[in-house]
Amino acid sequence: MNAPLTKRELTTGAACVFDHPEFDAHEQILQGFDAATGLKTVIAVHSTRLGPALGGCRVWAYADDADALTDALRLSRGMTYKNALAGLDLGGGKAVIIADPRKDKTPELLAAFGRQVDRLGGTYITAEDVGVSDADMEIVAGVTPHVRGTRATGLGDPSPYTALGIFVGIKAALMHRFGSDSLEGRRVCVQGLGHVGMGVARLLHEAGATLIVADLHAPSVERAVAEFGATVVAPEAAHAQGADVFAPCALGAVLNDGTIPELGAPIVAGAANNQLAEARHDAALAARGILYAPDYAINAGGAISIALARPGGDDTAVRDKVIAIGQTLAHIFQRAEALKQPTQAVADAMAEERLAAA
Ligand code: NAD
Secondary structure: OOOOOOHHHHHHOOOOHHHOOOOOOOOEEEEEEEOOOOEEEEEEEEEOOOOOEEOOEEEEOOOOHHHHHHHHHHHHHHHHHHHHHOOOOOEEEEEEEEOOOOOOOOHHHHHHHHHHHHHOOOOEEEOEOOOOOHHHHHHHHOOOOOEOOOOOOOOOOOHHHHHHHHHHHHHHHHHHHHOOOOOOOOEEEEEOOOHHHHHHHHHHHHOOOEEEEEOOOHHHHHHHHHHHOOEEOOHHHHHHOOOOEEEEOOOOOOEOOOOHHHOOOOEEOOOOOOOEOOOOHHHHHHHOOOEEOOHHHHOOHHHHHHHHOOOOOOOHHHHHHHHOHHHHHHHHHHHHHHHOOOHHHHHHHHHHHHHHHO
């Protein structure tokens, strides 16, 4: 393993991206600049082995340009694994724009980004991510055809499909752990009641689960109490609640040295990206006998909806593929048990097998 580069080395170009600690055989990395608009973007194409590299565009006010490169490298690799495991004929890529989404995101900047995407000729297909709205992607789509998640190509907001995937994933975990996937009388703690978390809570409530909820945003919590009869706990205590399932649907790195010993549920299955603070925490969960649904396996519903949506709005094929997340997870759980391996390691191996066979 190469020694991590200093930020200065990365930003001055004193070292090459091939030495970057997050470099993982990425096929192409475009660093695009546009003087007229101030656009600074990094587009990382990790793999096109299964098809064009699909992954969203994130607009973020990175503290340092080097952080943007790190993010693009890491996120694009994650998209390769997510798309491969979801059975999509798509590779993995990701774009980041170094800008404050509230102040700097002008139509001109987005159009300049679209021109950079267009230069890649379809090797990379962009879509919404943090800091980018549907309306922003319409502007990008005016410049390049290599866009998904717009009105012309998509079903709109992907989060209902992400929520459906989390719901079927929770049922697969219950089946594996308890021999029944019924939610009747099960207690589930949902941390984060945003676009995805509120949808998950609704599906769970309708299926008969008892809900414990946490969010920093008081109106969301009040809504969950009024609509689902949920019990409210403090956000920082959510992971420790006595429940059948802990569903993290807010932040990443929620499974760490501090929280894992305190987890109050035998199953962790939720939407948040990058739930493991470090790769080794997968083994820490397994050592405690906690069944963990790997995040990129269970939260692929949104990516599936962006990838497969077609003009006309018929979402049958999308829903079928999202529901298949349950079978993928059942397979991961069975294999992890048989091989006595952590579930995340098994999911990685399954994605790598599909890539190797392509
Ligand atoms: P969102 O911004 O709509 O919702 C996040 C919610 O979490 C907000 O209500 C926020 O108040 C709450 N929150 C923030 N910090 C919290 C804390 N410490 N404790 C409790 N609540 C907290 O985001 P979203 O679209 O619902 O996505 C949720 C997670 O799922 C994110 O990690 C996201 O990356 C991941 N994800 C989302 C999708 C999707 O389709 N939207 C797809 C895949 C993964």
